[in-house]
Amino acid sequence: MVDDSAPVSAIIEKEAIVSGVINAVINGVIAWFMFKGNATVPLTVDTISAHEKTVFSSGVMTAFLLSQILGTIAFFNFGKKAKSLQLADADLLDRSFFFFGLRTVLFYSLFAFGTTALIALFLQKFVGSILVTPFIGAIVMGLIAGIAAWFINAAVMKSMLRSE
Template sequence: MIHDSAKANDIIQKEAIVSGIINAVINGIIGWFMFQGKAAIPMTVDTISTHEKTVFSSGVMTAFMLSLILGAIAFFNFGKKAKNLQLAPVELLDRPFFFFGLRTVLFYSLFAFGTAALVALFWQKFLGTILVTPLIAAIILGLIAGVAAWFINAAVMKEMLRPE
């Protein structure tokens, strides 16, 4: 059995990009309905205790929750596909969800959460509160979701092929 890492990388990147695009569109549409009817939406605000909905407050939680869900789905779906295509030794692909898969998904989901939160923090620190239209807010929310979906899929699938 020959394991082709270039083939595996191509499959991972294609699946991750498709997931990113689909989730960007879906979450952009959800964002449109969420922000619709408001005159302007702040990208960030200068206090964590505000109850005002911002683009990044929605985006950070979207990135985290989407990563948890898509990471678990990727773990199970890619495991089957990788076995069928013989992308890695069976021992790597037979690792259980509890605790290998769960640990992997949680690690990368928390990484996505932290990254999105840091982007929001630095945005507020250096750019301040910027108001955007509902359309721009929806597009940015979609972009955040798309990047999170691409990242979690690629990260989980690559980790599944990596020996511990």
């Protein structure tokens, strides 16, 4: 069973926040280089078949793929750290990546994908198309990546310490 004490939660939150901040900066810079040639960048557009690059069209896939990559990394890195710090029973930490880890990472990646897509959908539905500067687009993209990174790290680490 998991030790739900403050030190365990503090370790998880610290690692998740660090990952979120690092990924927000990295993906924000990447987005800046992607958007900087445009005068304005739409956050969303009103049709799914649009060939125009938007902040959320890039952000949805970034959230999904980043969650898969970081979730897998978190599974293996946190597993080692949790064993060395004895944060949970060995039975919980010895579960294999196939199928426990893969299922966990895929579940939370799909959650991040769906949440980001729904935010874009509701933004388009209730606010309409919003044009922003490339700098604001890069900030929004960084926020999407940072929140996705924070979420997937915290979710995977917490699920590793829970029994099924």
